[in-house]
Amino acid sequence: MSTEIKQVQQIKFHIQDKEYTVNVDDVSPTTSLNSYIRDTLQLTGTKGVCFEGGCGACTVVLYMHDPNTEKNIYLAVNSCLIPLLSCNGWTIYTIEGIGDPLNGYHVVQETLATFNGTQCGMCSPGMVMNMYALYESGKLTMKDVENSFGGSICRCTGYRPILSAFKSLCTDVSPEILGHYPDIEDLKICKKDKCEKKCTTKCDKRGKEPFYLQMAAAQWIKVFSLSDLLSALSTSGGATYKLVAGNTAMGVFSSYRASVDIYIDVTSVPELKVSEFVGETYVLGANTTLTTAMDVFNEVGAENPQFSYFIELANHIDLIANVPVRNTGTIAGNLIMKHDNHDFPSDIYLILETVGAKLTIVGVDGQEAQLSPEEFISQDMNLKVLKTITFPSYLMDNVKFVSYKIMPRAQNTHANVNAGFLFQFNINGTLDSATIVYGNINPTFTHATATETLLAGKDLFDDNVLQQALTSLSSELICDVIPPDPSPDYRKQLAMALFYKTVLAIAPADKLSPKNQSGGAMLERPISTGVQDYETNASLYPLTQAIPKIEALAQTSGQAQYVSDLPDSPHQLFGTLILADAPPNSTLKSIDASKALEVEGVVAFYSKDDIPGDNNFTPLELFFQQAEEIFCSGRVHYHHQPIGILVGESEAILRTASSLVEATYDPPTVGPLLSIRQVLQADRTDRIQEIRTIEPTRKGTDITHVVKGTFDIYHQYHFHLEQQCCSVVPNENGMDIFPSTQWMDQIQIAVAKMLQIPNNKIQVSVRRLGGGFGAKISRNGLVSCATALAAWKLRRPVKVNLSFSDNVQAIGKRFPFSSDYEVGLNDQGVIQYLTCTHYSDLGASINEIPYGEILNDFLGSYVNDTFEIHMKVAVTDTHNNTWARAPGSTEGVGSIEAIMEHCAVELGMDPIELKKANFQQTPISTYIDELKTWADIDTRKADIETFNQENRWKKKGLAVVNMTYNLGASGPFSVMVSIFHGDGTVQISHGGIEMGQGINTKAAQVCAYKFGIDLNFVAVLPSNSFTCPNNVVTGGSVTSEAVCYGVIQACDQLIARIQPYKDKNPNGTWPDWITACHEDFVNLAAIGMFSPKEPNVNEYPIYGVCACEVIIDILTGQHIVNRVDLLEDVGRSMSPLVDIGQVEGAFIMGLGYYTTEEIVYNYEGKILTDRTWNYRPPGAKDIPVDFRVQLKKNNPNPVGVLYSKATAEPPLCLSIVVPLAIRNALASARLDAASTNAKWFPIDGPTTIEKVFVNSLNDYKQYVL
């Protein structure tokens, strides 16, 4: 019987220990918890980045009572997906609520800071909250930690220090993890009042009475029973409605964001959450969350043999999404997504269909029906509720169930192909029945029906039957074309390989050839570890001291502010860029914003016609070659080029209104050219320019081998968690600009020229960036100019924060690069000549050109007087490409190392020996020798050889690469140091931009060292254009050193001024001397500056070597990076932990570039990979299992600042070692496939799992027992 549903006017919930009431008039059903926390409460420690459950930056913790277990539980959830109205009666903790400087930090916050687990810090609050929930939930193992961060993306650190930090809090922590921090144990002692939540007063005090809220455009109904739910549905008339469970489906499909008339919150309906045995079956409520389902499956599966297959189900669900999504997302929600979108590769649908589960559906009349998942997806579900899932029991002795999800990275992404197999055997060992289910084949495909029929009654473990089944699969698996997902052919071959894998997995061992046996298992990843080997010099402390970053605790406690966290100013507006939805080379004819302007809260629209000065954000007086438009003025240079800015009172209003801006275009007469190879193929010589040619000075004559090849790498999205953004506040003088830029000077000049106002009317300030990686060198100019235009026109503060997709679509990426090479060598591998043409893809205009870096680092390690190099640039119809961490050097080192490896493969030589035969007389060979010993290369190579001989479907590979990175000097960088007479403390302001690379920490260490004072005496202020005018871009790795140089200069001036007072009072203290100076009117502020013209500023080489070992699964294409040993030259490190962090982070960014990160365009030049759902930087389980980093010891740099060398970018270049190791592993598989196969295949973009699979040259005809 249904209860009366009462109207209420408000909801109540707790955030931290405070109760909040939200009135019906102040909220809409689409208001998210994230928006309330950040925008209304201004608790900006919680971040918002992707708004689709894909990054973890918005994680908060729900503290609730679990009625099933009667326990209070902590659940990490994505606040960006939770509707605020769902929170009625809940208790939520944000990063601010678990620890702060006033009340003390939580152990998780402290530990992450201590382990140096923060760089830009943008991911840190999300990481902390995810860990907080795990930690407070009770006993935690290192395996739990390792497995639980798939949904938390960190672009800076490479995850190792984050995982080490959190593992240090586990019950089974090992001494290696505690490493330098044995004292961390002390932190774990709970300070009672902080750790224990006073749940009794708040938790579960929600009433159980249904209620509804009536808002202007919609109704929100909360029900507590199935009958109430059905009654609410039955009275809905023809209204549109949505059941709100976890509300996570909108993270995958935007269709679930659409507004409806009625929202029914089903999170508290007990009938939809049952978990019980019913007769021979087990029944789960359809709105059981995926996390609870895993728990139930593990528990019931372990205790009940007839349900032992449940363990497999739990393991499969572990691969779905990530912890916060699984904590709220439900089985029903997932199945409805499949129901509504047949092309969705739902893992829940797949496994339920495979095991023969039945879905119970109930209509508003109470009528129930039981359907298989396959039957269900074609049912009309209007006014019906998915109630329960019924699982059959099996006599598991006769049944084998296996399922797979083959993903392009280790966690948190959908399947390339997923598959479920359930075989029931009869007493004779032949098959009674076979169930074969695949996902991501095509929208109508579920069962491989013909193969299922064929197999009935057959002996599965017979080579002939196996081939018949594979042939049958080959004809019934018809994969569709679904870019950006992988190609149909690969998906089909993969699906067949999974069938074979299953047979290998379940066949009796005596039926299998020993070589094939390991093919049945999936790759298993042990818990990762790391080594950080460096030296310090205590006599110089705090210089060379291994300290966490000075901002670390501010970052881990959410106190650190980024541009979008700046408090809203009075009368502030927001802006959103309007992007051209038209192919490149279209012509913009007209823009009509009138409909958008009619929307309440929309204030203005501006386009190029509203710009008073230059429509250009790349002023030519800086290093730019060409003007780049702020807003399109006619020809559309690339799909999604900005055409204007819409301004309004909130981001939510703009999200709706922006689609109402109408633009018309004349279509292009030609198709777009999106890559260098397309330009070459089209013979568009007008788009190629040779900008430099290196002629050889000699050519060898001992040519016994000629090696030809190509090397192609493409875009990389920077994936800074803080999107391109800017806040502009007009003032009586002009304006204050707070941009997320790496280059204040560009912003000041570009905005001034755009508005035709003097430079002195503009002040630019940058506290920190939430990651930059080069994308914010010049590209932020576009966003900042647009924001400044709006603020200037309206004389009101304006904030713009690009959405994740707009950022991907509109902003340039790493320069793609192609190279054609030919090398002549003798039998000893000595290069006699090398001819190559390098092409850089600059995008739509010739502006930023990385040729110097490419060339220097291509040539750096090797004797190169026989090299003939043509440096060319290509113009394509994409956004203007731009600097990305180690621009040019990545291409230079990557291509030469790949060429060397290719030559070695062709000559049958050890690549190390071939490279040694060509090295210049530099320290690089010593580095290689040291690495060979340290990493035990020779023994491991021999072991790998044996492993590969013994295994057909698993292969290992090892590669070693080296790098000579030439660091250039740029400038000016200025630094101001002020000493305060009140207590002798010091402030620094510098012209570098802190974006996680640790400039501030190094600057403070150097300053404290120079003055001989405690590090706590030194604070670093935000950078600004007044104290540090005209400063050049922070990039090219040089800035940390440059700022330290400036600090030294300023300190030296001050030391000279203080010295007489020290001499007068040799036994005095620092504060005494400062007081004396002040009383004598000594100027206690000084400015230092770094530039290539300053004394002792030098360019120098940076060396690095790296070995990488991988294991690959030939039947899936997946790999695990087993071990990396990286020896990096940092001179004498000023701050070893900062440098280790830079090395690890850079390497992992490169690992992503070379393995998982792929930008895919459609034929119209539109990027298809513009979401966290399909663009995949590495996650926590993609990093090396064993990651050893050593900073070369006893290695002072005589020409560096305080004997140090730069670190930020160079180690990224070494990541080419990963695809080379994969190629070495694959060489063995290719020869196993046919001894005539070439061992080498060219580098062509990231070595994705598709490329590995395809290039392993396996073919189902080779599949035998």
Ligand SMILES: Cc1cc2nc3c(=O)[nH]c(=O)nc-3n(C[C@H](O)[C@H](O)[C@H](O)COP(=O)(O)OP(=O)(O)OC[C@H]3O[C@@H](n4cnc5c(N)ncnc54)[C@H](O)[C@@H]3O)c2cc1C
């Ligand atoms: C980042 C991310 C990664 C993901 N990765 C994967 C993956 O790899 N594989 C995979 O399979 N899935 C994946 N998912 C999908 C995830 O499993 C679903 O989002 C989740 O299970 C949906 O459940 P929900 O409770 O949040 O549904 P909601 O969003 O609350 O609801 C979705 C739809 O279901 C309807 N609905 C809900 N309950 C019922 C009911 N009882 N009866 C009838 N209709 C109902 C609602 O009306 C709504 O239309 C991913 C999701 C995200 C966000």
Ligand code: FES
């Ligand atoms: S912002 Fe919520 S997961 Fe990315």
Ligand code: FES
């Ligand atoms: S520190 Fe993790 S994203 Fe920057």
